[in-house]
Amino acid sequence: MKMFQDSPLRDLFGVLPRAARASSLAALVGIMAGSASALFLVALDLATETRLAHPWLLGLLPVAGFAVGWLYLRLGASVEAGNNLLIDEIHDPRRVVPLRMAPLVLFGTVVTHLVGGSAGREGTAVQMGGALADQLTHVFRLSGEQRRVLLMSGIAAGFASVFGTPLAGAVFGLEVLAIGRLRYDALLPCLVAALVGDAVTRAWGVHHTVYTIAPGAFAASMSITGALSASAAGVLCGLAGMAFAQATHATSAFMKRRIAYAPLRPFAGGLLVAVAATVLGTPQYLGLGIPTIVDAFHTSLPWYDFLGKAVFTVVTLGSGFKGGEVTPLFYIGATLGNALSHVLTLPAAVLAGVGFVAVFAGAANTPIASTLMAIEIFGPQIGGYAAIACVLAYLCSGHTGIYRAQRVGSGKHGAVPEGARLGDLPAWRKTLKAGARPTDDAHRP
Numbered sequence: 450m451k452m453f454q455d456s457p458l459r460d461l462f463g464v465l466p467r468a469a470r471a472s473s474l475a476a477l478v479g480i481m482a483g484s485a486s487a488l489f490l491v492a493l494d495l496a497t498e499t500r501l502a503h504p505w506l507l508g509l510l511p512v513a514g515f516a517v518g519w520l521y522l523r524l525g526a527s528v529e530a531g532n533n534l535l536i537d538e539i540h541d542p543r544r545v546v547p548l549r550m551a552p553l554v555l556f557g558t559v560v561t562h563l564v565g566g567s568a569g570r571e572g573t574a575v576q577m578g579g580a581l582a583d584q585l586t587h588v589f590r591l592s593g594e595q596r597r598v599l600l601m602s603g604i605a606a607g608f609a610s611v612f613g614t615p616l617a618g619a620v621f622g623l624e625v626l627a628i629g630r631l632r633y634d635a636l637l638p639c640l641v642a643a644l645v646g647d648a649v650t651r652a653w654g655v656h657h658t659v660y661t662i663a664p665g666a667f668a669a670s671m672s673i674t675g676a677l678s679a680s681a682a683g684v685l686c687g688l689a690g691m692a693f694a695q696a697t698h699a700t701s702a703f704m705k706r707r708i709a710y711a712p713l714r715p716f717a718g719g720l721l722v723a724v725a726a727t728v729l730g731t732p733q734y735l736g737l738g739i740p741t742i743v744d745a746f747h748t749s750l751p752w753y754d755f756l757g758k759a760v761f762t763v764v765t766l767g768s769g770f771k772g773g774e775v776t777p778l779f780y781i782g783a784t785l786g787n788a789l790s791h792v793l794t795l796p797a798a799v800l801a802g803v804g805f806v807a808v809f810a811g812a813a814n815t816p817i818a819s820t821l822m823a824i825e826i827f828g829p830q831i832g833g834y835a836a837i838a839c840v841l842a843y844l845c846s847g848h849t850g851i852y853r854a855q856r857v858g859s860g861k862h863g864a865v866p867e868g869a870r871l872g873d874l875p876a877w878r879k880t881l882k883a884g885a886r887p888t889d890d891a892h893r894p
Contacts, residue, residue: 568765568771683842742784778813778851
């Protein structure tokens, strides 16, 4: 008996029941998130098709922005923070995320795309997955630690199901929480939730966009010149991701300072986007922009396309419209990679694929998930180049990102307080410039 007590089998018999329970809950989360994503993607396709068939809907963008802003002011103040609320609840649990987050963000995002706002879809799927997952907290009487894992599973399932990338989704649920630190205790639940979420979405008959790179674009093996090209692209993509995140946050702060009544912010932003798209004749910068992303792998595009999409998305999201940042980041990255093909040695299709994930890696501080996404979408041949670009993009984007609630687990470079929220770092830097020396404990979650 004593020999059994000291045996590794004892630990195994203790781990298996906990793993089975966590996996069962994660599978349930995957079913809910996958079904919600399927509904969302169908509604999003219908909204996009309707807008394209009726271009005059763009004129309703300011009115729709006001309506969504008013709806959130009246009913959604508690969930306005979106993805940042989920990340904050994982780091510092306080209360169950209100279920209203799911229908509100679903409605707000579909309306945004119906009238031509430049936004994505990842934020919506992640928020729906997290909000639905958290409703199980009371049902199963989960502890604070179990609730953290459940929320991470919801994020993983939402991301995986909306993009059709279960491995990237599983790692995203772990990696997005803190820079430079992963929580392996949630690895199995996040993986189960992501796999089930993706399978459920596909089972509903929903298909994802296929991006292809011709096999002939890849050499038999990686070359030094190819690695150098991927490195240069990674640095530029990291700077692009950093600029996008900073511009979005700055626009949001500007709107809040200048316009006190919240619904008027998306009204003003919608008016600006609608006028600009009409005057400039740039419908390609509206909505998800998937046709242009697809074109980036097959034809030469205007070099400034990535800038145009960035500006339209910054104004749309910065003024308060609902939607995600990730698909616009894919657009920015793919078109930036396409433009870089004129000066770098890698083929345009390969650079478009590298840029597709690298700008996202820099803006979201998720280099591992981004690399896995490249392999899942484009195939293993791109893995080496994508990894180089994503890691360098991550390092070059600094301590900023699209998710202000991310914590600093391990700083990229320089003295940064461990545990600080990215959104609090500007104030911390101002304190340093003033001559004070803040303690790390003041910035821990």
